[in-house]
Each structure stands twice: as C-alpha cells, then as structure tokens.
Amino acid sequence: MDAASHAPDKLSLFDGLSPAEQEQFRRTGKKRQYKKGDTIYLHGDKAKYFFIVTHGAIRLHRETPEGKEVTLHIAIVGDTMGDHELFESKSNYQASATASEPSQLYEFPLGWMRDQLREHPTLALNMLAYLSRNGRTSDRDKEHLFTLKTPQRVGCFLMQLCALHQFNPARFTLPYSKSTIASKLGMEPESFSRALSKLKEIGVSITGNNVSISDMHRLDSFVCGSCSLSQDCETCEKLHSHT
Amino acid sequence: MDAASHAPDKLSLFDGLSPAEQEQFRRTGKKRQYKKGDTIYLHGDKAKYFFIVTHGAIRLHRETPEGKEVTLHIAIVGDTMGDHELFESKSNYQASATASEPSQLYEFPLGWMRDQLREHPTLALNMLAYLSRNGRTSDRDKEHLFTLKTPQRVGCFLMQLCALHQFNPARFTLPYSKSTIASKLGMEPESFSRALSKLKEIGVSITGNNVSISDMHRLDSFVCGSCSLSQDCETCEKLHSHT
DNA sequence: CGGTCCCTTGATAAACATCAAATGCAGTGG
DNA sequence: CCACTGCATTTGATGTTTATCAAGGGACCG
Numbered sequence: 001m002d003a004a005s006h007a008p009d010k011l012s013l014f015d016g017l018s019p020a021e022q023e024q025f026r027r028t029g030k031k032r033q034y035k036k037g038d039t040i041y042l043h044g045d046k047a048k049y050f051f052i053v054t055h056g057a058i059r060l061h062r063e064t065p066e067g068k069e070v071t072l073h074i075a076i077v078g079d080t081m082g083d084h085e086l087f088e089s090k091s092n093y094q095a096s097a098t099a100s101e102p103s104q105l106y107e108f109p110l111g112w113m114r115d116q117l118r119e120h121p122t123l124a125l126n127m128l129a130y131l132s133r134n135g136r137t138s139d140r141d142k143e144h145l146f147t148l149k150t151p152q153r154v155g156c157f158l159m160q161l162c163a164l165h166q167f168n169p170a171r172f173t174l175p176y177s178k179s180t181i182a183s184k185l186g187m188e189p190e191s192f193s194r195a196l197s198k199l200k201e202i203g204v205s206i207t208g209n210n211v212s213i214s215d216m217h218r219l220d221s222f223v224c225g226s227c228s229l230s231q232d233c234e235t236c237e238k239l240h241s242h243t
Numbered sequence: 244m245d246a247a248s249h250a251p252d253k254l255s256l257f258d259g260l261s262p263a264e265q266e267q268f269r270r271t272g273k274k275r276q277y278k279k280g281d282t283i284y285l286h287g288d289k290a291k292y293f294f295i296v297t298h299g300a301i302r303l304h305r306e307t308p309e310g311k312e313v314t315l316h317i318a319i320v321g322d323t324m325g326d327h328e329l330f331e332s333k334s335n336y337q338a339s340a341t342a343s344e345p346s347q348l349y350e351f352p353l354g355w356m357r358d359q360l361r362e363h364p365t366l367a368l369n370m371l372a373y374l375s376r377n378g379r380t381s382d383r384d385k386e387h388l389f390t391l392k393t394p395q396r397v398g399c400f401l402m403q404l405c406a407l408h409q410f411n412p413a414r415f416t417l418p419y420s421k422s423t424i425a426s427k428l429g430m431e432p433e434s435f436s437r438a439l440s441k442l443k444e445i446g447v448s449i450t451g452n453n454v455s456i457s458d459m460h461r462l463d464s465f466v467c468g469s470c471s472l473s474q475d476c477e478t479c480e481k482l483h484s485h486t
Numbered sequence: 487c488g489g490t491c492c493c494t495t496g497a498t499a500a501a502c503a504t505c506a507a508a509t510g511c512a513g514t515g516g
Numbered sequence: 517c518c519a520c521t522g523c524a525t526t527t528g529a530t531g532t533t534t535a536t537c538a539a540g541g542g543a544c545c546g
Contacts, residue, residue, distance in 0.1 A: 044474065062386060062471040070389045070471070072382050084379050087372035092475060094379055117368065124367045125360065129330035131374040136327050136337055138381045139315050143305060145388055146313045146429045149501075178525070186389045188503060193526055208511090228305040228313070231287065232335060393534075421493070434534055436494055451543090 012078055013052060013130060016122045025116075029106040034058075040081070040097035040105070047085035047093045050113040053077055056103025059180060060095040071183040074100065074176065076164065081105075083131065086114055100176045140229060145186055148226055151198040153185045155223040156235070158204065158211060163238035169213040174206075255321055256295060256373060259365045268359075272349040277301075283324070283340035283348070290328035290336045293356040296320055299346025302423060303338040314426040317343065317419065319407065324348070326374065329357055343419045383472060388429055391469055394441040396428045398466040399478070401447065401454060406481035412456040417449075 014022055031054075034040060040051070043062050051058075058075040072095050075081055085091040091110065108116075117124045144153055162169050174181070182192035196206050202222050203214035213219055216239065224230040257265055274297075277283060283294070286305050294301075296318050303316040303324065315338050318324055328334040334353065351359075360367045387396055405412050417424070425435035439449050445465050446457035456462055459482065467473040 043471065064386075064390050064469055064471045065473065066390075066469055068390050070386045072385060084375055084382070087375045088379075090475070094382060117371065118364065121361065121364045121367060124364060124371060128360065128367060128371055128374065131371065131378065132327055132330045135374065135377060135381070136331075138378070138385075139327070139337060142315060142381075142385070142388075142429075143307075143313045145385075147307050147309075147311050186385075189525070190504080190527085191502060194502090197526090226307055226309055228286065228307045230308065232333065431535060432493070433495085433536080437534090440494090 013080065013123070013126045015126055017120065021120060021123075025106075025108075028112060029108050032105045032107050034099040034103045034105065036099055036101050038099045038103075040099065041093050043093055043096045045093050047082060047091040047110055050082035050086060050108045050110050051080065051097075052106045052108075053079045053081070054104045054106055057100045057176060058103055058105070059098045059100045059176075059184075061098065061183070062095050069183060070186075071180065074180070074184055080127075080130065082110060082113075083127070086110065086117070100180050136234075140233075143228060148223070150185075150187050150191050150195040152223045152226060153187070154181075154192060154195040155199055155204065155219050156227070157181060157185060158199075158213065159216075159219065159223065159239060160235050162213075163235045169216050169239070171210070171212050174209040174211060256323065256366070256369045258369055260363065264363060264366075268349075268351075271355060272351050275348045275350050277342040277346045277348065279342055279344050281342045281346075283342065284336050286336055286339045288336045290325060290334040290353055293325035293329065293351045293353050294323065294340075295349040295351075296322045296324070297347045297349055300343045300419060301346055301348070302341045302343045302419075302427075304341065304426070305338050312426060313429075314423065317423070317427055323370075323373065325353060325356075326370070329353065329360070343423050379477075383476075386471060391466075393428075393430050393434050393438040395466050395469060396430070397424075397435060397438040398442055398447065398462050399470070400424060400428060401442075401456065402459075402462065402466065402482060403478050405456075406478045412459050412482070414453070414455050417452040417454060 014025060017025075029052075032040075034056070040058060041047075041049075053075050054077060056076075058079075058081060059071055060073040060075060060081065061069055061071045063069050073079075075097075081097055082093070084094050117127060144156060148156070161167055161175070162172065165172075165175070178192055179189045182189045185192070187195070196204075199219075200206075202218050204219060205212050205214070220236065220239075224233060224236060227233065230236070257268060260268075272295075275283075277299070283301060284290075284292075297320060299319075301318045301322075301324060302314055303318060304312055304314045306312050316322075318340075324340055325336070327337050360370060387399060391399070402412075404410055404418070405415065408415075408418070421435055422432045425432045428435070430438070439447075442449075442462075445461050447462060448455050448457070463479065463482075467476060467479060470476065473479070
C-alpha cells in the first residue's frame with residue numbers, strides 16, 4: 001500500500017466525486033506532517049479544522065479532572081477527525097488529538113467542509129456511510145467492554161489489527177505502544193501485560209513488539225465464542241477471506 | 244409535550260424540508276404501535292425498515308452466545324433505528340429492538356429511505372448531524388464506563404433523564420425498569436440497587452420508581468467532578484438552563 | 487391466597503486496579 | 517564500546533470494585 005493510494009482522491013470519503021470536485025479538495029486541503037507525540041489539537045480548543053488521516057495513527061483522548069486519561073479512538077488511514085464538531089454551533093474539540101506515530105493529515109477548514117457537505121450530496125452520503133460504520137464499531141466495542149474479559153478484548157484487538165492493516169497473523173509488529181493499546185481497550189498497562197501472558201497459553205506469543213499468532217482458529221474461538229457478532233463479524237470475515 | 248409535536252414533520256430529521264417533501268414522508272411512513280415488551284425486530288433479521296421513534300422508548304440489545312444480554316441504546320422520541328444498517332450491503336439488523344414501554348414508531352422501507360437520503364440533501368445533512376451527535380454521546384458513555392464508579396454512572400443517568408425529558412429533578416418517575424437501566428449502564432441489577440443506596444447519602448432518594456433529587460448541585464459535583472466534560476456537558480447545560 | 491416477577495440485601499468470589507519494585511531497552515554522553 | 521539515565525514494560529503483593537450466588541421482601545394478578 002503506497003503513499004499514492006492514500007491521496008485524498010482515493011479515500012472512501014471522496015469516492016464517486018467528479019475529478020473536478022476531487023481537484024477542489026486537493027487544492028484546499030493542506031497536507032500536514034506530525035511526528036510521534038505531536039499534539040494536533042487539545043480538548044476544549046476552538047474547533048477550526050476537519051482532518052482526514054492519510055498516514056499513521058492519531059490517538060483521540062481526554063483527561064478527567066482526577067487525572068485519568070481515556071483513549072476514545074485511534075484514527076488510522078481513511079479516518080476523519082473533527083466529524084463530531086462539524087455540526088455543533090458551539091464547536092470546541094471534544095477530545096485531544098496526538099500522533100501516536102509519524103503521521104500525515106489532510107486539513108480542511110471546518111466551515112468550508114460544512115459547506116462542501118451541503119453542496120456535494122455524494123460527499124454527504126459518503127460521510128453518512130462513514131459515521132454509520134463508526135456507530136457499528138462503537139456498538140461492538142461497547143458490547144466487548146460489557147461482556148469480555150481483558151484477555152479476550154486484547155485478543156480481539158490483535159485480530160482487528162490484522163484485518164485492518166492486512167497484517168500476516170503469523171508475524172507482525174504492534175503499530176502502537178502497549179500502554180496506548182491498553183488505554184484504548186479501557187484497561188491499565190499492568191492488566192494488558194497480564195492479558196498478553198494469558199494469551200500465550202493459546203498460542204499468541206509477543207516478544208517486544210513482535211506478535212505471532214500460531215493458531216488463529218484457537219484465538220478466534222477464545223474471543224468470538226463470547227461475542228454476539230460471531231456470525232457476521234466484519235473483522236472475522238476479513239481475516240478468513242485472506243486465508 | 245403533546246402527540247402532535249412528535250409528528251414526523253416536527254422531528255429534527257425533517258427540519259428544513261419543504262411541506263411537499265414532508266408530505267411525502269407522511270404518506271410513505273407507516274405509524275406502528277407497540278406494547279411494552281413487544282419485539283420490533285431481532286438481531287440478525289434481514290433489515291427491511293428504518294424507524295423513527297415518535298413515542299415511548301425502544302431498547303436495542305444483543306445477547307452473547309453465553310447468554311449475557313447487553314443493552315446498547317435506549318431510543319426515545321426523535322431517535323432512529325436502522326441507521327446502522329442503512330449503508331451496509333449485507334444488511335441484517337445489528338441488534339434486537341424491544342419496546343420497553345408502549346411506543347409508537349414511524350416505519351419506512353429501508354431502500355426507500357436510502358433513496359430519499361440521496362435525493363434530499365437537507366435530509367442527509369440532518370441525518371449527518373444526528374449521527375454526529377450520537378457519536379458524541381457514545382464517546383461520553385465510553386469515558387464514563389472507563390472512569391466512573393457505578394454510583395456516579397447512575398447519578399449521571401438520572402441527570403440525563405431530567406435533561407432529556409425535562410423532568411423536575413425534585414420529583415419524577417423512572418421511565419423504564421431498573422434492570423433495563425442497569426443493563427444500559429453496563430452493570431448488574433444488584434450493583435444498580437447498591438448504587439442507588441449510595442446516592443441516598445447525597446440526597447437522591449428513590450422509593451419504587453419515584454425519584455427525588457434534593458440537591459442537584461451536590462449530585463452534579465459528585466458525578467461531574469470525575470468527568471472530563473464538566474465544562475461543556477450538554478446535560479449539565481440543559482439542567483442549569485431550566486432552573 | 488398463592489404465585490410470579492422484580493427488586494433488595496447479604497455473603498462470597500472473581501476480575502481488575504493500585505502500589506511498589508525490578509527488569510529491560512533506547513538514547514546519551516563519556 | 518561502555519556506563520548512565522529515563523522511560524516503558526513486567527512482575528509481585530495487596531486492595532477495591534463489582535459480579536455472582538443465595539435468600540428474602542413486596543407488589544401485582546390470577
């Protein structure tokens with residue numbers, strides 16, 4: 001997957017737009033580079049820009065008054081940032097955004113983006129499909145929080161990684177730090193670490209950042225045996241279609 | 244708030260549509276009545292209809308293979324059902340829908356609704372705003388699951404009830420059963436019950452289904468003191484604007 | 487009056503967080 | 517190249533929260 005395939009005209013949000021329209025987005029959007037750890041914006045900042053991730057991964061997170069940090073989402077290629085702020089009059093960013101690895105974003109003025117959505121029905125429909133899909137994964141995550149134990153949540157996350165990035169389950173590298181993953185899964189780093197050691201018992205070995213899933217079938221039944229989606233889980237389908 | 248104010252032409256989804264367009268929705272939409280406990284559809288059913296709630300409350304829930312039931316959402320007046328299925332080719336309902344009180348829905352064929360969204364940009368934009376707002380409350384709920392203890396989650400839920408339904412905090416009635424609320428908050432009925440007794444210590448008394456919040460300020464600081472949104476929480480703003 | 491359902495209360499257990507310390511690893515400067 | 521420092525992760529010991537199990541109370545309904 002090369003850089004070109006992530007140019008805005010290839011992102012799903014721009015699917016079906018005419019070349020002229022796509023050119024308009026290419027002209028208005030500013031490409032921004034961020035280093036690992038860079039802050040794109042802070043929770044509470046006045047929302048000025050809408051972003052599309054073209055490379056890397058951006059962590060969206062908040063901090064409670066008591067100092068606990070919560071990772072709401074990790075935005076990867078094709079994901080947007082600022083969608084929650086697009087349609088709110090009083091629009092402050094609802095979370096902070098930090099690059100969790102070197103990343104590239106397309107940046108559009110928020111008001112301009114609103115106008116484009118009004119003027120280009122196709123864009124609006126793409127955005128609808130995108131948000132609707134977000135809702136589904138959000139529901140899935142909620143179910144997992146309610147019903148799965150930490151080793152199962154970690155196991156599902158590893159499967160999602162393989163499905164989303166087309167990693168080879170037999171040998172791949174974690175794209176973010178373990179504490180970032182722990183936070184996104186709603187657990188402490190210690191619990192994450194212990195969950196990993198439990199996963200070793202079913203053939204998932206992790207040394208450093210290198211993961212190897214020896215028996216995907218075993219992991220699948222360990223995780224998905226407790227999930228209501230097992231039948232039509234998108235992650236599972238992608239994994240099986242690649243083998 | 245009378246029945247007429249919930250006719251589809253007054254729902255936010257139809258805001259800004261021309262009278263002629265609204266008439267079209269009124270003609271195609273079928274009004275459906277459901278009794279408490281009625282099933283509207285089941286998880287896995289082929290998705291045929293899109294719904295808008297005009298009265299009552301519908302519980303969206305799933306069951307894991309191990310028999311645990313998870314409540315993903317309680318849809319109330321103005322909420323939609325089927326939005327997650329609208330843009331998916333293989334569209335089975337992602338959850339079951341059950342009336343948790345006598346309810347009324349507007350029912351539209353799913354494919355027809357898709358077409359309407361394509362043909363009426365205003366409708367699509369309303370839907371975008373609706374989904375975007377859903378995303379925000381979903382983020383809030385996720386943060387709460389990660390950081391709040393059960394009594395705080397229950398406290399926030401009571402505040403949300405007052406804000407959403409314009410209840411008088413000094414005296415109102417729970418609109419759903421306690422176990423339904425517990426499930427939506429991701430806890431067992433026992434934990435919910437114990438959370439309530441802890442809330443009594445800060446002036447929230449519940450006898451049967453009757454709730455009385457004697458000191459909203461005290462509840463507010465108990466709950467929102469641990470929440471990153473305290474500054475611009477929609478629920479809090481609504482509550483304060485009513486006093 | 488007896489039954490069912492929902493909720494509450496108490497006792498116990500499991501899962502996870504927290505606290506504390508050790509280990510490992512990467513980058514820095516000698 | 518090697519010690520040194522800082523940070524991330526692991527591991528162990530302990531505490532808290534919540535789930536689970538079991539029993540009892542109260543309202544509604546036949």
